[in-house]
Amino acid sequence: MAREDVLVTADWAEENLDTPGVVFVEVDEDTSAYDSGHIKGAVKIDWKDDLQDPVRRDFVNQEQFSQLLSERGIANDDTVVLYGGNNNWFAAYAYWYFKLYGHESVKLLDGGRKKWELDARDVTTEVVKREPTNYVAKPLNWDLRAKRDEVEAAIGVKNLIDVRSPDEYAGRLLAPAHLPQEQSQRAGHIPTALSVPWSKAANEDGTFKSEEELRELYVGEAGLDEGKATIAYCRIGERSSHTWFALRELLGYEDVKNYDGSWTEYGSLVGVPIALGDEPGTK
Amino acid sequence: MSDSCAAPDQDLALPASVDLEKETVLTGTVVNDEGELVQGAYVRLLDGTGEFTAEVVTGEGGQFRFFAAPGKWTLRALSRYGDATGEIEAARGVNETKLAVSR
Numbered sequence: 001m002a003r004e005d006v007l008v009t010a011d012w013a014e015e016n017l018d019t020p021g022v023v024f025v026e027v028d029e030d031t032s033a034y035d036s037g038h039i040k041g042a043v044k045i046d047w048k049d050d051l052q053d054p055v056r057r058d059f060v061n062q063e064q065f066s067q068l069l070s071e072r073g074i075a076n077d078d079t080v081v082l083y084g085g086n087n088n089w090f091a092a093y094a095y096w097y098f099k100l101y102g103h104e105s106v107k108l109l110d111g112g113r114k115k116w117e118l119d120a121r122d123v124t125t126e127v128v129k130r131e132p133t134n135y136v137a138k139p140l141n142w143d144l145r146a147k148r149d150e151v152e153a154a155i156g157v158k159n160l161i162d163v164r165s166p167d168e169y170a171g172r173l174l175a176p177a178h179l180p181q182e183q184s185q186r187a188g189h190i191p192t193a194l195s196v197p198w199s200k201a202a203n204e205d206g207t208f209k210s211e212e213e214l215r216e217l218y219v220g221e222a223g224l225d226e227g228k229a230t231i232a233y234c235r236i237g238e239r240s241s242h243t244w245f246a247l248r249e250l251l252g253y254e255d256v257k258n259y260d261g262s263w264t265e266y267g268s269l270v271g272v273p274i275a276l277g278d279e280p281g282t283k
Numbered sequence: 284m285s286d287s288c289a290a291p292d293q294d295l296a297l298p299a300s301v302d303l304e305k306e307t308v309l310t311g312t313v314v315n316d317e318g319e320l321v322q323g324a325y326v327r328l329l330d331g332t333g334e335f336t337a338e339v340v341t342g343e344g345g346q347f348r349f350f351a352a353p354g355k356w357t358l359r360a361l362s363r364y365g366d367a368t369g370e371i372e373a374a375r376g377v378n379e380t381k382l383a384v385s386r
Contacts, residue, residue, distance in 0.1 A: 030292070085340065114325055120363050165336045167352070177328050177337035177349045178291070199335035204327075204361065 006249040007110045007208065008081055010119060016081075017041055023074050023130075026113070027084040027094040037123035039083065039116065043072045043130060047090045047238070051097060059260070065101050066137040073130025076104070083109035083116070086238075087199075087206040092245045093238040096258055100145060102138025108245065114206035144244075146231045146257035148265055151190065152272055156283030159230040160193035161222075163243045164263065168235070169195045171276045175235065185267030188274040190233070191281040194222045198239040201246040214246050229255035233262040294342035303376050307352050311380040312345040315364040320345030321384060324362035331355045360384050 008016075016022050017040050024042035026034045034044040045051065050068055052059055060068065074080060080098060084091035091112055098106040109116070116123070146154075154160055167173040171187035189195070200217055201209055209217070218224040230247060232240040237260030248256040259266075266272060275281030297308065313324040326347040328336040331354060339347050347358075351373060358369040358380065365386040371378060 032292075087338065117323055118325070118361060118363060165330070166332075166334050167330065167336065172352060175350075177351045178339045179350060197335060204359075 003211065003250060006107055006245070008107050009110055010115055010121060013039065013081060013083075013109050013116075014121065021078055022081060023078045024081050024083070024109075025072070025074070025094070027082055027090045028086075028113075029090055030085070033085050033113065035125070037125055038128075040122065040124050040126070041128055042083075043074075043128050045072070045094060047093065051094065059097070062101060062137045062139060065097065066135050069135035069137070070133050073133055074135060075133045076135060079105040079107065081107050081109055083112045085113045087114060087202055087242070088112035089198075089238045089242055093241040095249075096144065096241045096244060100141050102141060111205055111207040118205055143255075144248075144257055146233075146259040148259075148261055148269065150257075151231055151233070151259050151261075151266065154229075154231055155190060155273065156192045157228075159224050159228050160190050161218075161224070161230060161232045161240075161243060161247075162189045162193040162195050163198040163232055163234045163240050164189075165197055165199075166195060166278065168263075169193075169197075170278050185264060186274055187267070188276045189263075189281075190266060191273050191275040192283060193233075193275075193280055194224065195278070195280070196222045196243070198234065198242045201243060208246060208250060211250055214251055218247065218251070226253070229257070231257045231259050233259040233266070235263045236260070237262045292342060293339050293346050293348055294344045297348070297377075301350075305375070306350050307373050307375050308348060308377045309351055309356060309358070309371060309373055309380070310346065310348040310377060311358075311382065313341050313347065313360050313362065313367070313382045313384060314345060315362075315383070316385050321360075321362050321364060324360050324364075324382075324384065326382070327359040327361075329357040329359060333357065358382060 026042045027045045029047040031046045082091040162169050169189045232243045234240040244258040247253050313321040324341045327338045328349045330336050356371050360367045360382045362384050365384045367382040367384040
């Protein structure tokens with residue numbers, strides 16, 4: 001897969017704001033960002049209200065996803081361009097959903113909202129109204145999603161990539177540093193997991209690094225075994241979607257899964273092995 | 284506990300639930316050449332080795348805030364007015380700093 005199949009530049013986006021069949025979607029945790037100004041014509045998806053099941057701890061199912069996209073006016077044959085704040089974490093998380101539910105044409109806006117703002121490109125507060133569609137999602141593709149038992153079985157067997165910050169990996173912090181640190185889970189990482197913070201895959205302006213730089217990062221520096229399957233995780237599964245995107249969509253590794261239960265689940269499990277400190281640890 | 288990893292609104296007062304005897308808070312404002320508060324600046328917290336730790340976006344008050352640990356940290360701000368870098372030796376409690384961005 002080529003970079004241009006999965007990423008669009010801000011210039012491309014600006015030239016295609018009115019192209020029929022191209023739908024821009026802003027995905028954020030904090031949708032007040034969208035309300036204060038968004039890319040012209042873009043609809044919004046709320047990471048929490050729209051993508052998580054309101055009762056169970058799980059994400060929306062096939063029917064809920066179909067209903068969401070139908071309401072937003074997105075058709076099965078549209079090219080969806082996703083962007084958002086937080087260096088596209090939530091946009092990458094939504095991208096993973098679109099792939100999980102079999103959407104054909106979906107891309108990320110490279111650099112997301114950050115690059116768009118730093119470039120001082122136009123945003124608008126115009127209300128966007130799209131005609132509802134009859135979107136039909138495909139059944140969930142389990143080739144892209146890892147669950148806890150599979151993760152525990154992968155210790156010492158598959159590549160595990162922990163994409164949290166080095167302090168979270170080592171167990172010195174329990175959450176990213178913009179959040180208070182009181183948490184119920186144990187600290188540390190899954191034994192044998194390689195530490196490659198998601199941020200290493202991105203430039204300062206939020207764009208993804210080149211494929212050459214990414215390969216050097218994961219294989220050269222971190223020691224990812226290209227002959228093995230890979231599972232990426234973080235705290236709740238969105239930063240690891242960013243890395244999942246880099247590994248599977250940009251570098252083209254076929255067997256890459258995102259563990260969306262991530263550390264909030266793993267660090268709460270009774271009896272599973274945990275490694276502390278800066279080294280991966282052993283099985 | 285937050286159930287997401289996104290940065291909260293940076294203009295809000297420090298929540299009463301935050302225990303300043305336990306937390307190490309790095310906070311401050313971003314200003315431009317004219318000394319005006321900069322909204323929409325991207326502020327990064329880098330650890331003692333220069334590794335990315337977190338990033339927030341300043342609100343109307345130009346304010347940013349991180350929850351970290353005592354020690355040496357670097358703050359890096361990007362904005363449409365330019366960039367700035369600041370070093371901070373943080374202790375438990377509230378640590379304040381100002382970042383002046385310029386081209």
